[in-house]
Amino acid sequence: MRKYLLLCAAVAPLAHAQMPPQDTVKGAKDHPLLSRFTGAKLVGYEVKEFDEALLPAGKRVADKNNQPNFDKVLTLEGKVTRIAYNYPKDRSAVEVMRNYQAALDKAGLKTVFACAKENCGDSFGEYWRASRVSNNFVKGEIAYVEPFNYGRNDERYLLAKGTTADGTPVHVAVYSVAPVQDKNGGLYLEIVEGKPMESDKVSANLNAADMAKGIAAEGKVAVYGVYFDTDKSEIKPESKAALGEMAKLLQQNPQLKVYVVGHTDNQGAPAHNVDLSQKRAEAVVKALAADYKIDGKRLSAKGVASYAPVASNDAEAGREKNRRVELVKQ
Template sequence: MTARPLFALLLCAAAPFAFSQMPPKDTVSGAKDHPLLSRFEGAKLVGYQVKEFDEAVLPAGKRVADKNGQPAFEQTLTLEGKHTRIAYVFPKERSSLEVMRNYQAALDKAGFKTVFACAKENCGSAFGEFWNEKRVSDNFIQGGEIAYAPFNYGRMEPRYLLAKGATKDGRPVHALVYTVAPVQDKNGGLYLEVVEGKAMEGGKVSANLDAAAMAKGIAAEGKVAVYGVYFDTGKSDVKPESKAALGEMAKLLQQDGKLKVYVVGHTDNQGVLAQNVDLSQKRAEAVIKALAADYKVDAKRLSAKGVASYAPVASNDADAGRQLNRRVELVKQ
């Protein structure tokens, strides 16, 4: 047998000990805990990503085989909104059960309801493999083997929780917690995802109807929806990004001096209905004010009406539909 160098033997002996140590500090610069879910005491942050608006597919059922024999989940939720992903390692002296119970208690206290939860073999076959491949891979985890080892070694003993709640203003929030147990003298792994339902920021790309297209819409249907008028959430001040749409609305009215329209404000169904009625009314009035002040359109030809979510053009169950429902319409008087 070939003798191994002494330094190699020492390295092999030291490696398990090194991987059992906690990182001395967070390994991702500029990262921070989510305001909804703080870190478990003593944990170190080792993975971080925030998307202001993105699609997220969250497991909501056991890991099973599909009809083709391929790994799949019994159910998933496809969500849109602000998407935050955070990974931690926690000390080996703590169990994944203790970590999960703490998060469950915190979410319960915040009014969240469990959508799906599982532990170990009840999560289905290769449940931990999915998370290692798709969420906590070594491309996401920063800090080398000391940060990644807990997720790799502990993947056979997972615990999972998906819960749904709401913000104070009624927007949906989903939170998932995935933990793996400290095994083989390694630390434990903790992974969080939070998807906050929110409207995508508009005004990034312009594709507004021009005056001619608006005129055709009114001639054909007696109304036309305008999506290029922007407001901050809960506000009624017309944003500067609305200039192009307002200009085309003004051109429409200037080209046809006899045309009188109702300016109708619409919202989605998020929040309190009475407040949305008031908000949509104020937004419609703000559009008329802008047309009169900035484009010299006779305000007597315009009449404001706010109808909140009473006339949707799409389902309010998904954000894509809610975006379509948030609009200003010109309706021929």
């Protein structure tokens, strides 16, 4: 799955009329999962490391308000790659789509939905032209977007799903329009890899007042602003804001004594994680005592590894929630 799935068509003299002489988007490249159809030129490209994608998985129909919609739509999240190509007008949409179908089948991806022409439903091609392959997406001359306009009523579509070699779920949408009225053909790919979102891009640490409310209500409060490198117990500099609020809580409530409890996810050996979480809790106690002059007698470090999760450890989003420091009232 890491290698290109080569889409091989018999090589024949190419029709050069209106074909881009080269790719029109600087720095763009084919997706590692799928190569381009022979002779195609890349004319539109966008990659989002994490985004939402809506991929049709059914015919275009009228909804209860008589507005165009789909029988079914998949709402996906992950890394989204969008690529548009022009392909030579001496190749057919049937040939293009069957090559992609064969490549996806060979890679083990299963077809979720496929359609051609009127079987796709009314205004199916218009939807793709308006929402995906408009002038704003296709770069270069107007001739390079024209295939998606002129060929929108002679369209084919395929949605497939599977997993990559490392187990990442992936969905691939392939939309093609036939060469009509002496235009070239148009091809659009949208590939969604179900990778977790990069976290810790925005900090939203609890302040001392919020921590006090949590302890009053539940006897404990989780603090997510204390950061450590993987498998390390040294507190990272960006933890300063959270430590400051923890210190303020203890300064404003001089009678309060707390357990500083370190939690990990379930990755790694349990015994190792118990030791790691204990060392992390001790590092927080040491920082509060040394840097903020909190009496060490009011603090007690405890490490409980992954024995008290607040979310499932089956996915990264849950593991992230489980990696935390808690202040528990003694």
